[in-house]
Amino acid sequence: MSEDRDVKTILVCGGAGYIGSHTVLELVRQSHAKIIVLDNLSTGYPHSIPKNDRVSFIKGDINDADFIDKQVFSKHQIDAVMVRFSITHLQF
Numbered sequence: 001m002s003e004d005r006d007v008k009t010i011l012v013c014g015g016a017g018y019i020g021s022h023t024v025l026e027l028v029r030q031s032h033a034k035i036i037v038l039d040n041l042s043t044g045y046p047h048s049i050p051k052n053d054r055v056s057f058i059k060g061d062i063n064d065a066d067f068i069d070k071q072v073f074s075k076h077q078i079d080a081v082m083v084r085f086s087i088t089h090l091q092f
């Protein structure tokens with residue numbers, strides 16, 4: 001992913017889960033990006049999130065638009081978003 005140097009901050013939704021935590025691990029290994037994990041911990045665990053200076057954690061639910069706006073997108077410049085849980089966890 002060395003060609004992705006322009007991507008500075010990646011939001012990984014569900015990053016405390018099985019697939020999400022492995023995604024975070026590979027992003028740490030293969031990119032220079034800062035990674036923000038957003039997870040409501042409904043099935044994930046904080047200890048699953050890889051420990052690294054470039055990785056931070058926000059506990060929250062992606063369905064809470066007000067929270068996401070105020071605590072994520074208003075506070076951070078997000079360049080890319082990855083969702084690592086089932087679409088059945090989304091409310092439309």
Ligand SMILES: NC(=O)c1ccc[n+]([C@@H]2O[C@H](COP(=O)([O-])OP(=O)(O)OC[C@H]3O[C@@H](n4cnc5c(N)ncnc54)[C@H](O)[C@@H]3O)[C@@H](O)[C@H]2O)c1
Pocket residue numbers: 013014015016017018019020038039040041042043044045060061062063084085086087089090
């Ligand atoms: N585990 C596998 O082997 C596997 C294989 C193929 C596909 N998948 C698919 O990958 C996806 C993730 O699977 P997994 O095994 O990592 O599941 P998981 O339950 O371990 O991870 C999902 C994560 O998303 C979080 N989450 C759920 N709803 C949320 C919400 N509304 N807001 C914020 N965070 C939320 C959970 O707390 C959890 O940490 C699923 O769609 C699954 O079907 C998994």
